[in-house]
Amino acid sequence: MAQETGNRWRPVIAALANPDVRVAFGLLLGGGDLTAYLDAKSPSRRAHIVRVLTASGAVRAEGGVLALEPTVFADILADVSRRKAAGIGRFLVNGRITQYPASLRERDDLLRWVAERVLEHGETVSEPVLTGRLRVLADDAALLRRYLVDAGFVDRSRDGAAYTLNEKGAQSLSA
The missing domain is CATH 1.10.10 (Arc Repressor Mutant, subunit A)
Known part of the structure; x- marks a missing residue:
């Protein structure tokens, strides 16, 4: 058959x-x-x-x-x-990031996915706490933290000690 x-x-x-x-x-x-x-x-x-x-x-x-x-x-x-993963799944193995997309749209999708998992709306966390959460998702947590800030999903305090989900990240949670 x-x-x-x-x-x-x-x-x-x-x-x-x-x-x-x-x-x-x-x-x-x-x-x-x-x-x-x-x-x-x-x-x-x-x-x-x-x-x-x-x-x-x-x-x-x-x-x-x-x-x-x-x-x-x-x-x-x-x-x-032979089955190919779709969407952000192409960049994950066992729920961890193995590579970053070259496409800015796909990178934003991946970073939005990360932001939704590591921060809640209205939550402020210290750099060590955020780094610990990001370590679950990627080997280089500092790089991923920098990507989240640079892409505008997470805001960092001037002294770099506190991180919050910003309006762009919060909008992705409700979308």
């Missing part, structure tokens, strides 16, 4: 969510006695198990014998690795 690229995993997971199908798949995988297991089921249940296994793409029927489809999991993993 051909699946849309990127969604081949769905029927496999759906099949494995069914306890009877999961046992049958496990028997196939481990070389157990699938025939005895299926023979113990009613004809309709047996047909259902076989239908779900083959529809998943993880198993094929060859001359009435079920066999594992050896490439299904590699194909699913290949689909996942």
Whole structure:
């Protein structure tokens, strides 16, 4: 059964969510006695198990014998690795910034996302507190702090000791 690229995993997971199908798949995988297991089921249940296994793409029927489809999991993993992140997700790995966008619009989107996570409207924090919050999102917290100020999302006091979400940053929270 051909699946849309990127969604081949769905029927496999759906099949494995069914306890009877999961046992049958496990028997196939481990070389157990699938025939005895299926023979113990009613004809309709047996047909259902076989239908779900083959529809998943993880198993094929060859001359009435079920066999594992050896490439299904590699194909699913290949689909996942080909999937491209969109929006600011392209610049994040596990919720941390790995690179900054070259585009000013995308950089603003990323910095707006950061501002929304590290400061609340009306909150004033010290430089060490803001730096600690930014360290969760990026390796170079000082650079990220500077970007937030330069882009106009965060205001810094004259002495550099206090930071607040400014009007531009606060507008992004309500938008």
